[in-house]
Amino acid sequence: MSEYQYYKFERLDGYLDAKARQALRAISSRAEISATTFQVYYNYGDLKAEPFELMLKYFDIGFYYANWGSIDAYIKLPLGTLPDALLGFSSGGLHVHENDEYQLLIFSLEEYYEYFDDEHAEDFFQYLAALRNGLMEGDWRLVYFMWLKEFDVDEELEEIPLIQFDFEHLNEEAKAFTTLYDIPLAWVKALAMVLKEHPSHQAKQTLFQFDTWLHSLTESEKNALLSTLFEQGQLTRQQALAMTRKESLNKSETYQYWLTSDMISPYIDQAQSLLQQEQADALAKKLALEKAEKERMLTDIYNQRERFWLQAQKQAERTCASGYDTASRYLHQLFEAYQFKADEAEFAQRFKRFVVANNSRKALLNRLSDLL
Structure with a gap:
């Protein structure tokens, strides 16, 4: 050097x-x-x-x-x-x-x-x-x-x-x-x-x-x-x-x-x-604030879940890498929100319909493999 x-x-x-x-x-x-x-x-x-x-x-x-x-x-x-x-x-x-x-x-x-x-x-x-x-x-x-x-x-x-x-x-x-x-x-x-x-x-x-x-x-x-x-x-x-x-x-x-x-x-x-x-108290306070903020965000997503599903589908229909990336981000956020609200069964049903509707878009489904 x-x-x-x-x-x-x-x-x-x-x-x-x-x-x-x-x-x-x-x-x-x-x-x-x-x-x-x-x-x-x-x-x-x-x-x-x-x-x-x-x-x-x-x-x-x-x-x-x-x-x-x-x-x-x-x-x-x-x-x-x-x-x-x-x-x-x-x-x-x-x-x-x-x-x-x-x-x-x-x-x-x-x-x-x-x-x-x-x-x-x-x-x-x-x-x-x-x-x-x-x-x-x-x-x-x-x-x-x-x-x-x-x-x-x-x-x-x-x-x-x-x-x-x-x-x-x-x-x-x-x-x-x-x-x-x-x-x-x-x-x-x-x-x-x-x-x-x-x-x-x-x-x-x-x-x-x-x-x-x-x-x-x-x-x-x-x-x-x-x-x-x-x-x-x-x-x-x-x-x-x-x-x-x-x-x-x-x-x-x-x-x-x-x-x-x-x-x-x-x-x-x-x-x-x-x-x-x-330092331990400060870390605990920081983690508590981060947890509260995450829970607030997930609650907002859950309350707006219909809009998120709609936006995910619109992004999927762009049939391009950036659209697939955005759709994947929406779906992963929805998964966390449904999980936070203990409504996994409802997410599974909606997600299954989404996969069927986009079955031909393999690049998109690859991005969602951890949710399948």
Whole structure:
């Protein structure tokens, strides 16, 4: 099997100017480059630049995968978005690069064992902007997911701040992340149990209020925003917030409560049992809903059985493969409906008449051999 590598990077805040696009073109002559994106794949060879350097200089989100199982997701944040205390644990799956302006988080998988292709990459890429917004707005659960994944293999893992995030209700993008990175859901549940029984810090997630933010701006800040808007032709919410940020950075945040391996370990067995029960309950509910829907459908078919018999005969009289296929589908549905209503004898009589009427249509009867 030949090598295959896929790269996609996107700028969410502002545009890539002509100089930036020219620099990117020098890195790859075959890449698809627009005012906001850079995308390229290689069957042989590799990108002529370090992806993390491209991210820090040009882009806000990115994704890479190779067909031998490596995956990297990139999310760039303003410097100080995440406190140093939260990023102090050793992990093979989370890497951090910083410069004077930004923090770059790289979420890595060295070996992804499931089948993965460009369509899967595009499907996950659509969640990266929302995951980045969440991190910037104070939802730092992605870091905890990676801590839990590391804890799965290293019970001596370094501590991190214990902050009251909601690990019982995951949004769509968080679920996509835990699925791709194979985060043990029992560990997530155990963390939720820890937070219920131990003191923790309140999360600093705040709902953005536009009017409050606008009225807090000085004239010089408003002028700076307008100037940037005219220069770039675009100004995203995150750009505007970063340019007018007044609160202190999180880098030197002081924490009193910490999550440790010893703290979460006693909850693992209970969490696994609860998760198994929840999954069994969810499966039972799903099967019950499917059964109810199937019974409703069969009841509808039985109530409209005369129309189904008529349609089956009309399709048979088309004397073509598609007509026979449709007639066969109608008859199999009728069989299930009569069976569900315990009226098999009536079906047998009607079906016998149908066979007699279509006795010369051997191709149709072959499709009905399991009902004969």
